[in-house]
Amino acid sequence: MLQAFYNGMSGLFAFSKGLDNVSNNVSNMNTPGYRGSDTFFRSIHGQNGEGYGAGIAGTQVRTTAGEVRQTGNDTNVAINGAGFFVLKSEQDEVFFTRAGQFDVDKDGYLIESVTKHQVQGIDAAGNLFSINIKDQRTLAPTPTTKIEMIGALARSGTSDPSHEVGSIKVFDAAGSEQVLTVSFTLQQVPENSWQVDVKDPDGVLLQTGQIIFGADGTPLAGFNAVNVSLTANGATQQIVLDFGLPGSYNMATQVASGASHTLSAKVVDGSAVAGLSAFSFDEKGVIKFTYTNGEKRDGSQLALADFPDQSELIASAKSVYRAPTNMKPAYGRPGEAQFGDIQGGYLELSNVDLAQEFGDILIIQRGYQASSRVMTVSNEMLEQLYNGTRGG
Structure with a gap:
């Protein structure tokens, strides 16, 4: 009876953790680039392999892409296919995200607007670097020839x-x-x-x-x-x-x-100093600059990362992910190898499916009620045993 009591309690703890994960998915249903996760339960084995309660085995990130929606903002980008944008923090930590909410900070760095991490580009040799458009804000004058x-x-x-x-x-x-x-x-x-x-x-x-x-x-x-x-x-x-x-x-x-x-x-030619009027991204992730004199120039190219098993990514705050230490990302360019194309002016939304979450809530609720009932019955039996002993 005591074991049944503890088994029921472990069920309560496990289902509570499961509900925590579901509630987190639901609360982020409108968070761009957020990928929901699933909770996996495990049994706690005792002597002779008999089950003694339940626990949480862990969570896994859902790998399906979210809906892509047009925003009208040229600095928003979405990935149509495989890949994650690469970000680097001030502490040189590397993060990955599907949320392409980009902006430019006061120093000219292209940043992810929520985390403020610097967006990484890729050069011809395949090296990563922080994209900076400071030198592209103006065009130097050119004399008429x-x-x-x-x-x-x-x-x-x-x-x-x-x-x-x-x-x-x-x-x-x-x-x-x-x-x-x-x-x-x-x-x-x-x-x-x-x-x-x-x-x-x-x-x-x-x-x-x-x-x-x-x-x-x-x-x-x-x-x-x-x-x-x-x-x-x-x-x-x-x-x-x-x-x-x-x-x-x-x-x-x-x-x-x-x-x-x-x-x-x-x-035929020549121009005064021209300021940057707009910039956007093409399908290859290349920045396209447009200047006040009508001239257009190409800038840096976005870097993408891919992983052998996306479900093993570790979720961090603000819709970014870290790679496990035993899993190395593959870096590349949009539209090449396994990587998807870039859609400028679009954002990928969360991949959370409310129907699935509501179904999980019902299952968790039933499990929690049942575990609670086990504890109640166990308590009543223990109380009856105690009363019977006392009465004798």
């Missing part, structure tokens, strides 16, 4: 034999904007030639050159470009006025007669 002249110059038929293209905005090496004016004056010798004068906003002549067209109206070789030296903010840069390939009609041409000149300028 080329201006394309597109359109036609008319030898006759216009009211003015000269033509001027103004307000040509270029960038110097410091990223400052400079405005140039290019004027064209028809020359009689040699035939079909034009004098090209390039001036700064103050009217200072920067360069004088000559372009010559052939009989077919296309630029001649050796006379289809003018090199301009621009000195600004203490630096000198070379800018090419390109009138097109010799014998080609793709850019500048000359016509025998026309009502007006149509030649205009197209600045």
Whole structure:
């Protein structure tokens, strides 16, 4: 009877622990990246292999993925397939998570927004590193090197034999904007030639050159470009006025007669300092930066980890996991080997199934009631035995 009493008590303890686990699953049903766990019971064997009560054998993490939901936040990412994001704490502890709620801290590190652990990337050699976008927050200025002249110059038929293209905005090496004016004056010798004068906003002549067209109206070789030296903010840069390939009609041409000149300028390159306007992740986990000048650049690539047995992962606080000491993770890139692709702007939700949890609650409740009943009967029998002994 005493053993039955203790057996019932062990059942109460075991089912209480089971309910603790179920309640934890239910409370995290809306936690992104959370993976529920199952409790496993064991018997406590006594002499001759007879069962003497029950205990908890342990818990195992459920390996099924949760539902993926769009968030509209480009820094949220989900894994479509196998793998875990890799995080590193300030103490250099390595954690793993399916919750891709990423953000950028004040030092430019990509972090998981709940734990504040740094998100790990992977380089070409397969080495892990903490992703930092500090150097990608701005783009350095680039000087203009080329201006394309597109359109036609008319030898006759216009009211003015000269033509001027103004307000040509270029960038110097410091990223400052400079405005140039290019004027064209028809020359009689040699035939079909034009004098090209390039001036700064103050009217200072920067360069004088000559372009010559052939009989077919296309630029001649050796006379289809003018090199301009621009000195600004203490630096000198070379800018090419390109009138097109010799014998080609793709850019500048000359016509025998026309009502007006149509030649205009197209600045090919150069930019001021550009700030980061947005960044997102592609399916390979590569960061895609977009800048205020419209330019796009690629950044670091997210690292993923996989395990021989995911159910053996050890749950830690804030929906992250640790690997057991006897299990080494395999690291890789999204979309390669066994690893899944990345879905930018999505989050994986919890994989907790409420129907399953409610079923487990009913089973635990019945077991707890039965164990409690065993204790009650055992107590009554002990009390009856005691009363009978006392009465004799």
